[in-house]
Amino acid sequence: MYDYLIVGAGLSGAIFAHEATKRGKKVKVIDKRDHIGGNIYCEEVEGINVHKYGAHIFHTSNKKVWDYVNQFAEFNNYINSPVANYKGSLYNLPFNMNTFYAMWGTKTPQEVKDKIAEQTADMKDVEPKNLEEQAIKLIGPDSRAIRRSNGDVLQQNFLPLSSSVFRFV
16 A cells, blocks of 8 residues: 555656655655656766756756755756847847847837837737747747847747757857
8 A cells, every 4th residue: 555656757756756755655656658757867878878858957046956956966057048149149038138128229128018019010810820920929020030049040939949949159
């Protein structure tokens, strides 16, 4: 008999199982995969740790959480800083006030809202058919011109994108 049945051996399931066991509870963990760790699982290939499901970055500003996770593995203090090239200038992604200031010279959230309203006025009744049209509907046609650092057009909206599409500078 178990106190807990945990479905999924990813971060949440593994941590819950660990903490419950430390407190004397009996747990059973099941997962459809043949390994623990979920999407942060790594496997060693010729002496190199390979992120089987893609790169993973852990962020927290909470020292207690940082200390907790570092008892299991050593984490690097990596800061993800993707940038986009727009008309030869580099801009922060995801979009933030620095991005809008650099693109449009706007200094307040209201100025940004006004500029977006101006740029998106023609899209109010349009149902986007693709990611580019969604970006234009959200922030206007300038979003269409945002490019990757290598010059390729990047179709960007406010949803997070994989960091693999950016070149870090």
